[in-house]
Amino acid sequence: MCYAIPAKVIEIKKNIAVLDYFGERRNVVLDLPDIQIGDYVFAQGGILVRKVDEKEALAVLDTWKDLFFELKEIDQQLARPLQSEKLSGNALAVLQKVNLKQALTKEDLLVLSALTDQKELSVLYEVANQVRQREHSNASCVHGIIEFSNYCRGDCFYCGIRRERAIERYRMTEAEILAVTKQAIDEYGFKAIVLQSGEDLYYDEDQLERLVKALRQLGILIFLSIGVRPVATYKKLYAAGARAALMRFETSNPAIFQQLRPNTTLDERLALIRELKKIGYVLATGFLIGLPNEQPEDLVNNILLTKELEPEMYSFGPLIPTQDTPLVHAPTTSVDQVLKTIAIARLASPDANILVTTALETLSPEGKRQALLAGANSMMINLTPMQYRPLYSIYDNRACNQQEVASNIQATVQLLRDLGRAPMDVGL
Ligand code: SF4
Structure with a gap:
């Protein structure tokens, strides 16, 4: 941009x-x-x-x-010094380890994940922000995202574009995707574009390869978020010029994974994520926060699994229950659950790049700002044409559905300036 x-x-x-x-x-x-x-x-x-x-x-x-x-x-x-007097004994000891740049254990992360007092959480967020500042200075990156198809062969219980949900479906043509990308580069100066869709096999390997080659000519980082495909396809798309891939594992708990993602297994998904890394993709991965039946230990396991996968970018989304899906009655993840996850992930992996997902803005208009002050350093702006935006209904009432690209960019630039963040690359 x-x-x-x-x-x-x-x-x-x-x-x-x-x-x-x-x-x-x-x-x-x-x-x-x-x-x-x-x-x-x-x-x-x-x-x-x-x-x-x-x-x-x-x-x-x-x-x-x-x-x-x-x-x-x-x-x-803004990365203020630690207000340690507000913390109880165990949490204080953990955060002192952070200040001494010592690695945190699983037990340490469990102590932090148990914090519920608002004052203690504020301290956690502030420390995470300090660590972000220490590791990355004020670097931040902003990518554009184009949701080019809401068809999906998957049937994940939490997802609003799952196969079984009766919604209006759309696909953007290659020409439309190219036109939106060119506009994003020429008018707004974007340097990285995420191509996201459901698992829509209508776009076959050849079509995706052609698209990636055409986009690569435009001098941008091409990020794929297209779900499960054969490793050979991902290799071909890398050769065509795609360099980054987003694939979350959603939960590290195999039983919950199996229950919520029918006909797929956690092992298969993790194997594919590891292959993406091996191919050479800049990897973004993470999980959904607040899935039903997860225990506090699952959150810590999720963070540790994310770290183990060695992604270049961490991505955590809240569960927002969606009409006509099996999880419609599940509780909505709170803003603090998301901020706590971001902050703990920052302390567990000080040099990580942590993304603020657009779902957080749906939970709270202040969510983006709060996340950037709790350890996050990376954002995405939705570039999907307005006529398709409401149809990419992965959860209800998405905040980005109503916001035109230009005004979203203006608000984001202002936010980054208010927080003192500069758009230099975060590096390796
Ligand atoms: S989470 Fe992904 S794979 Fe599952 S239904 Fe939604 S778009 Fe499809």
Whole structure:
């Protein structure tokens, strides 16, 4: 998006380029030919995605040179020191380990997951924000997401576009997807696009390959969120230019997984997630927060499994019960459950990139801001054309259904500025 800073390549070590953002360094994968030291580039998700003309880069950098340092200062002020006196004994001991940069054990995470007092939770969020600031400075990334089909062969109990739910279905054509992406790049300056759909086999391997190749020509990071496909298909799409994949495992509890995702198993899903990583995709994974029958230990197991999968991005969504699905009467996950999950994940994996999902905004208009102040550092903006948006009804009353792209971008840019976050790549 327009909220993006170009960087200068200052060193190249085999396939890694070292980038400079006003004196801050980031390592990224060198995924383009003919890049030299001294070139200006855009990077996303730890991958160099596009070379920028020097004149253009210097003009953008000129607009950022003072603001960059102002934002840094705002961020530092907001990452306040620990108010430890508000904590009880065990939690205080855990957070002191965090300050000493010691790794947390499962027992430590269980102590944090048991916090319910609002004052104690506030301290947890503040510490998580400090750790985010310590590890990533004020870097943040914003990706665009296009939901290109709501057809799905899956029948997951919590999902509003499950096969058995009678809803109006849509598919965007390749031409529509390309047009939306071009607009996102040309008008709004996006550098990374997530292509998301149900598991819709109408788009076969060849069609997806053609689409990825066409999008890659536009100089962006292509993120796939298309569900279970053969490993060979994911390999082909990587070869075509896709570089990131989002696949959540949803729960680390095999019995709950089996119950809520008929005809699939947790082992199969984890095997595919591991394959994606092996292929070389920048991996985003995580789980649903607040599934029925999960115990407090499941939350900690979910966080630990996410960490074990070594993703470049963590993604946690709240359960929002949806009409005409088997989980319609399940309790809605609270904002604090989500914030607590983000904060604990940040403390368990200090250098993680943690995404604020759009579902959190549905729970609360302040959700995005709160999550960014509880350890999150990454966001997505919905670019799906307005006529399709309400049809991608994975849960009821999605906040993004009504918000036009331009006003969403404006609000996001303002939020990032208020919080002192700068759009440099978070690096590897
Ligand atoms: S969660 Fe994914 S696979 Fe399951 S029904 Fe929804 S879109 Fe389909």
